[in-house]
Amino acid sequence: MYKIAKENLAALFQLIAGSRELYLPVKVSGQVNFRAWSEDAEVDLDTLKTVKSPKDAFFPQSEDLYTCRKDGKKLTVEPEALKEQDFVVFGMKACDVKGVEVLDKVFLADPVDSFYAARREHGTIVAMACHEPEETCFCKVFGADCAEPVADVAVWMTGEELYWKSLTEKGDALTKSAESLLAEADAEDEKKVEEEKASIRGIVEKLPYSNLSLEGWNGEALNEKFNSELWEELYKPCLACGTCTFVCPTCQCYDIKDYDTGHGIKRYRCWDSCMYSDFTMMAHGNNRTSQMQRFRQRFMHKLVYFPANNDGMYSCVGCGRCVEKCPASLNIVKVIKSFQNQGGDK
Amino acid sequence: MQELINRAKELLADGTVARVLGWKAGDLPYNPEPAYFEKEEDFENFVYNGFCGANLSKYMIEASKLEGKTLVCLKPCDTYSFNQLIKEHRVDREKAYIIGVGCKGKLDIEKIKGMGIKGIESISGAEITDGADTLTIQTLYGEKTCSYADAMLERCHVCKGKEHKIYDELIGESKETKDAERFDSVAAIEAMSPEEKFAFFQKELSKCIRCNACRNVCPACSCRKCVFDSNKFDSSQKANVDSFEEKMFHIIRAFHVAGRCTDCGECSRVCPQGIPLHLFNRKFIKDINEFYGEYQAGEDTDSRGPLTDFTFDDVEPGIVAERG
């Protein structure tokens, strides 16, 4: 394990950015989101959750796939180049890292998504333990341990120091390139990190959502959950905006569209939201015609369809962003709890 | 709140209304959701406190299509929206039983968290009946306090007044919360140089994630199908592909409600990225007031909106360049 004084972090970022692209939580107009590092960027590692999840680093909200250009009678098609530059995402949390695992299941399964795969190959994740988890967090429920994130490098921030532990080859390579600023940690430091972990786990136990039960949510529950009358009631406040899907670290649905540039076409893909009326729109129309059906799709996908197809893995990681951001205060926790209560009544 | 619940139960029991549209307590101290109550036992979870910021007039568009009357709890600012919706024939007055509820300013959880208060377990002082000026917040990291006014939504600081513009009956006291001028924030931007203005909006809009929450929560945005949802429209409606898209979306969104926007502030309240969207809407309101005379949308149900009206000697568009 290594350590670096917090005051030297700016130098560390500068050093990393010298050889790789660096994405980390940056505050712009009061909101913290993952953005590319620059010398004048206001880096904020204290805010627990960025508004948007860092999934953008691997699966951007929109990306070009290819460009068609028309020049007289000549038509050229230029595919977009795959990511070739190494980059580092610094400060992802355990839940965010787990979110990437979910995305891997989707994009790295056959047929492999080459854009995503290239980004995964060139990306190094530095995950940070959650110093002070918040009431909206429930990563424990989905098996993430925010006291000890598993990524290429894990870091802990306590007091005046940041502790750095490489866990993979990619992590070793990054550590090596930052060696000049990292100091060897001693037994005393190891102890401090252990204390930090214990303290985090202590708080996690006290979080209101930590004991949420997922009983009954699995691939087999399809018909029973799908046909439940509860959905009719639960969806009512939903405004059909895409906030929950766009802040989510695991939502992976996308749409592919063409943009007319006046001298050709740009084909791009962008995140889609099951909350939108044109979600999975086909020539014959839409197979989900009501907001109730769209609302149900979101939760059924995360808690039933996804585990059914991925060895029981849920596509929710308990980051709690939807809990914080839904304009109508709806969220996956309320849905899970409502089904639980209904089960209890029976 | 008890008075409100009792009255709602009464009206439900005697068949005056078929359902009640109010707020249901959430599972955290600050996340009540808009909800329908149809049976007496549902009221266990009924809540009305400082976190009930949602403008229920929006939900009345759908509720107007239901069988029977809906009792709806409207705050003073929500009644402007309701009036405006009546004017546009989007809600049915006959289908609504309006209880005007008192308001002492609505709270913004983002502001509370912005003060570094996290791990919230409970909040006291947010009840509508509390006279307290301070919120006491129990957190996992100790007890915190903050003043009620500091935790209030921006819109409450520039409140249009606590008078209900339309109602069947009133329940609960209100407290004046206005402590700033509504157009000051707009004027501050107007005073900037073009470069500063551009930089300011570019920065704010760069956060936009195109979730459409501002549009969907807006009571004035009541089109069945939005132009930004049209698949024949080649400007993408759900991706932040180019910074132009955000400008286009936000200008058109605000323009489409210009003259109809009551300045209820829901767009800014719901923005997950905290973009001060009201600055667009309020700019149009300020211009309308200056160019065509004072106008408050939702003040009444029959006046002509400023953009569906004209006079022979209106100012020419050149005025924008002339005033520099």
Place this chain on the structure above:
Amino acid sequence: MSIETKEEFRPKIVAFCCNWCSYAGADLAGSSRLSYPADVKIIRVPCSCRVNPMFILRAFEKGADGVILCGCHPGDCHYSTGNYYARRRMTLLFSMLDYIGVENGRTRVEWVSAAEGVKFSTTMNEFVEKVRSLGKNVRLEDLRCRN
């Protein structure tokens, strides 16, 4: 005729002209052999009121450096009142563009009757000159549309 060097900036101008007055005014300018820069691309619309804010923004998106709307003089609208509504809309839109930091010389409204060929030509000359002095539109441009 001046000889233009390659580097000189030639702005792209979109002019929305109403069918009844301004388009006829442009016609008159042409038949009177009054010149105006070829940078102006005219789009004929049934009435100035047909132009909604999206048209203006879309023109900028696709690469216009300036947009001008011409219609009948107030009181002369073929449909009686269309230009009055257009006037209010454009006033608010231009004010908004100014508010977000777009140079306000890039937009203009001018009332041009069918008899005002001279006015059409001078207006266009003036406007093109103004936009030329402002340079390329970068604040309301969609980068994807760049060549």
